[in-house]
Amino acid sequence: MSQSRAEMFTPEGVDLEHPNVARVYDYYLGGKANYAVDRVFGEKALERYPFVAAAAKANRLFLHRVVRYLCKQGIRQFIDIGSGVPTMGSTHQVADEIVDDASVVYVDNEPVAVAHSRILLEQEDVTDQHTVLHADLREPDRLWKQIEESGVIDIEQPVALLLLAVLHVTQPGSDGEDIGPQSVARFRELLPQGSFLVVTHGTADDVPESRKQEMADFGKMYDKSATPVIWRPHGEIEELFGDYELVEPGCTWTPLWHPEESGENAPVVEFDSPNDSVVWAGVARKP
Template identity: 40%
Template sequence: MTDPSRLPSDVDLEKASAARCYDYYLGGSHNFEVDRELARKVESRVPHVKPLAQDNRAFLRRAVRYCLRRGIRQFLDIGSGIPTVGNVHEIAQGLDPEARVLYVDNEPVAVAHSRTILADNDRADVVQADLADSDGILGSEQAARLLDPERPIAVMMVALFHFVPDSARPAEILRSYHEWMAPGSFLGFSHVTSDHYPELLQSIIDLYADSSNPVTSRSHDEIRELLTDFELVDPGLVYVPEWRPDTEEDRWQDPARSLVYGAVGHKV
């Protein structure tokens, strides 16, 4: 587990962090007791939360591979979290070592660990910033070095916008990125929902309420409305196990139990 004595000064150890809980669900070691305590409570109410997180991660990998097949060679992963196996740069640079990746997260542990992992990778970097600060992210030195706004890009916003309350104007935030993206770009997007299992999702909402990252559930129609500026590639906005699974084993017997919708949007 991460040693608290070696943390960045702006880490809050009094409240659980969604990024560090997600790291716990994925089997990582960059989390603290406050995170594990919350994660175990979630597990007690939603016993399949670890497979749920792993499946969302698998959706990210499939979305990245789809974009690579469409010729994308630069990626902006916002809300990237703590790096684990199968990160965007590993997938993209595994296919093309020239691919460029910029990670963004506002969680200091995620950013510090990302910097360590990427120290010798001159085609990948990380920015510590909040999603809403699109000007700061897109105007950063790292973005200027790695990303060409004149060329198509894939922006990944996976398991991110359910931490954006309606009061923060999520549609306006997403539109600010859409306006920056060149035609031919793609958006990878996933979001939790209570459409079919409201009790399970409500358990997560209740438990995360006092964390650093409260959860907002949205319906299929509400999520689709957020994505209105994008043309969704087939199969559209579906539960993540149904989004272009690699094998039939990847398609859950009851996809709705994943609690997460996913889509890839195209800026035409």
């Protein structure tokens, strides 16, 4: 097994004993910012559950479409929490194709994801417009202060807060309870009027019975990793938007959200049915 880009250097704090969800996700997307422990896990997962790669790619293509859509709505500031590693088109790359004045703050608590994001921004010489923070969504007030101090985002002006495929990674607090929804509620309060909240989340609701069992088994694989996952029902995912106003068509499967915003050369991910994508998505505006 060849050495990946990640193994050429190892940032301080990296756990090499357990697979990490951000690095495994990078592997699913064909990236190089992963370690042997992640590739072994990813290969085993894809061998058993081949739908996972298509679902991951559909989620990333949703990101591309939502960034294009929001740029056209006048949004120029993006906060991408749980952004992972820069694979298959990052938020700032898509935004920069549409406008020349977008600003992006990437946030992740995984050292490899942060390190590779910094390298990408430095290589592209865009660190005056975009930045990356090593931070945790479970501490929204602290994170918000870090965003303000970065100088990249004006927190008094509308922003798009992106929480893509991160909230189904369990976010336990000190008492072991998953506090992801609680953190999202605080972010909704912190966001200025006119901002957008974007969420994608794995769900076993309304998926084919065979896929539902696969998702249960797939989730058990992650139970043994450093980053367990949880599949929420549609209702719980939609509650994350609070009293924000959902953008048409409301919450739906990732392939169905504004397909007209696909890039000219966007890859096509084929599903027998949209619910095979297993990821529920929505965009909502703070009134």
